[in-house]
Amino acid sequence: MISKKASSQKIIFNFRSLFLLLLTVYCLALSATLVHAETYNNIKAKIEGDMTTLTIEVRDAELKDVLRAIAKQNNMNVIIGEDVTGKITFSFDKITLKDALDIITRANGLNYVIQNNVLWIGKRENIAKAGEDIVLEIVQLNYAKAADVVGQLKGILSEGGSAVPDNRKNAVILRAAKKNINDAKLLLQSLDTRTMQVVIEARIIEAQSNFARDLGVQWGLAYGSTSRDTFVSGFGSSATAPPNTLTPTGFIGSGGRIASQPNYAVSLPAAGSAGPLGAIGLSFGTLTGDLALLDLRISAGERSGRLKIVSRPKVTTLNNTAATIHSGLNFKVRTSTITTGTVTTTLQDINTGIDLTVTPQISADDFINLNIIASKSDPDFSRSVDGIPGISEKKATTSVLVRDGETTVIGGLYKSTLSDSDTSIPFLSKIPILGWLFKSNSKVDDSEELLVFITPRIVKYDKENNSMEVKP
Numbered sequence: 001m002i003s004k005k006a007s008s009q010k011i012i013f014n015f016r017s018l019f020l021l022l023l024t025v026y027c028l029a030l031s032a033t034l035v036h037a038e039t040y041n042n043i044k045a046k047i048e049g050d051m052t053t054l055t056i057e058v059r060d061a062e063l064k065d066v067l068r069a070i071a072k073q074n075n076m077n078v079i080i081g082e083d084v085t086g087k088i089t090f091s092f093d094k095i096t097l098k099d100a101l102d103i104i105t106r107a108n109g110l111n112y113v114i115q116n117n118v119l120w121i122g123k124r125e126n127i128a129k130a131g132e133d134i135v136l137e138i139v140q141l142n143y144a145k146a147a148d149v150v151g152q153l154k155g156i157l158s159e160g161g162s163a164v165p166d167n168r169k170n171a172v173i174l175r176a177a178k179k180n181i182n183d184a185k186l187l188l189q190s191l192d193t194r195t196m197q198v199v200i201e202a203r204i205i206e207a208q209s210n211f212a213r214d215l216g217v218q219w220g221l222a223y224g225s226t227s228r229d230t231f232v233s234g235f236g237s238s239a240t241a242p243p244n245t246l247t248p249t250g251f252i253g254s255g256g257r258i259a260s261q262p263n264y265a266v267s268l269p270a271a272g273s274a275g276p277l278g279a280i281g282l283s284f285g286t287l288t289g290d291l292a293l294l295d296l297r298i299s300a301g302e303r304s305g306r307l308k309i310v311s312r313p314k315v316t317t318l319n320n321t322a323a324t325i326h327s328g329l330n331f332k333v334r335t336s337t338i339t340t341g342t343v344t345t346t347l348q349d350i351n352t353g354i355d356l357t358v359t360p361q362i363s364a365d366d367f368i369n370l371n372i373i374a375s376k377s378d379p380d381f382s383r384s385v386d387g388i389p390g391i392s393e394k395k396a397t398t399s400v401l402v403r404d405g406e407t408t409v410i411g412g413l414y415k416s417t418l419s420d421s422d423t424s425i426p427f428l429s430k431i432p433i434l435g436w437l438f439k440s441n442s443k444v445d446d447s448e449e450l451l452v453f454i455t456p457r458i459v460k461y462d463k464e465n466n467s468m469e470v471k472p
Contacts, residue, residue: 043076043114060089061087061088061089063088074097084110111124135177137185138174140171146172149191156180156183199459202455206308208305210305210446212442214272216268216300218298220294221265264297266425273444280298323358324357326353331349333348334347335386350391357372358372358454404457405456407455409452409453410451413449416447
């Protein structure tokens with residue numbers, strides 16, 4: 001009886017040990033299965049977050065086999081497109097899985113994407129078409145112009161993506177993969193910043209001086225008489241006596257000569273370039289006995305003047321945006337054209353004066369690069385063609401680098417006119433002193449200069465109340 005009982009207990013113990021052993025094996029197998037399933041469910045995290053390094057060396061192996069082996073080694077589901085062909089040779093030492101995949105795919109014109117926990121490797125164009133879902137998003141801009149920034153998004157968006165400006169709302173409509181959308185938004189955020197402004201203060205000085213002088217002489221001589229009222233033919237004067245009704249003061253008519261003697265032996269009056277002329281007329285002679293009359297008229301004029309015009313325009317402009325200042329005369333000229341026998345009359349605008357164009361570019365150290373174009377134009381009616389005057393122009397173009405608040409100057413726009421002319425009778429005008437009776441003289445000396453002083457100032461903003469101030 002004792003031996004049977006002991007044998008029964010031994011059998012029960014063996015069954016109990018076998019059950020525990022089988023349960024342990026099942027739990028281990030289930031645990032391994034769960035771990036394996038969990039590994040396959042984290043392909044994206046493994047590629048992007050696993051910093052474990054690999055050491056791989058391959059020589060002249062099929063590209064498909066290498067990619068499949070790397071995926072198998074790292075417990076990843078993988079699908080390789082039929083267009084993946086060729087052989088590959090490489091040697092990697094301590095490189096992460098992500099870097100290895102990036103280098104291998106790029107070197108062979110491939111790309112990869114993760115969909116439904118499967119690593120999909122194929123040609124770039126095929127992967128781009130079958131990549132992440134295309135989404136649509138509108139990005140509102142505050143400062144930058146939408147039409148100006150869309151061109152800079154070409155390198156960010158994929159081949160199937162697009163960026164379209166909405167000028168009415170100043171927004172950019174993005175259509176691309178979600179990852180590309182995020183990259184494009186980051187770029188737009190860096191571009192959509194407040195543009196700095198520059199105040200351009202200009203002082204324009206026009207200085208002019210002019211001088212002109214004219215000298216001229218006219219004279220004639222009548223001599224001999226048969227009576228008191230009759231003149232014999234004289235030297236340049238008519239032989240007609242003044243009317244008897246004239247008073248002695250009436251012998252000298254308008255213009256400084258005897259009213260009845262309109263001719264001169266020497267007629268070299270002042271040219272009149274100096275403006276209104278002054279004249280003095282003298283008549284010497286007798287009215288009894290032998291009549292002799294000398295009619296002499298000396299004309300002269302002189303002008304001199306100085307003119308200084310100072311203007312101080314001020315304008316504010318955006319960084320890298322041209323500011324234009326114009327001060328001058330705008331007049332119209334009538335022109336006519338003939339077309340198939342029909343005459344058409346129109347008015348043409350002629351713009352003259354001072355034009356100043358300044359384009360500032362601000363650097364990070366508060367220096368400002370100024371591109372300056374300064375010009376001055378005047379109409380020249382002495383060179384008119386079909387009634388349209390010529391334009392006399394002086395122009396200066398330069399680029400300078402100045403510190404914020406400093407002043408630069410443009411000078412040298414200078415014009416000087418000097419003229420000294422004589423009109424004379426040959427030989428007789430060379431006689432000392434008496435030669436002035438046979439010549440006239442005109443002298444003109446004009447000059448004008450334009451000076452432009454430009455002072456740029458960067459506009460600063462108070463961050464607390466967002467107010468604007470100009471740095472002194």
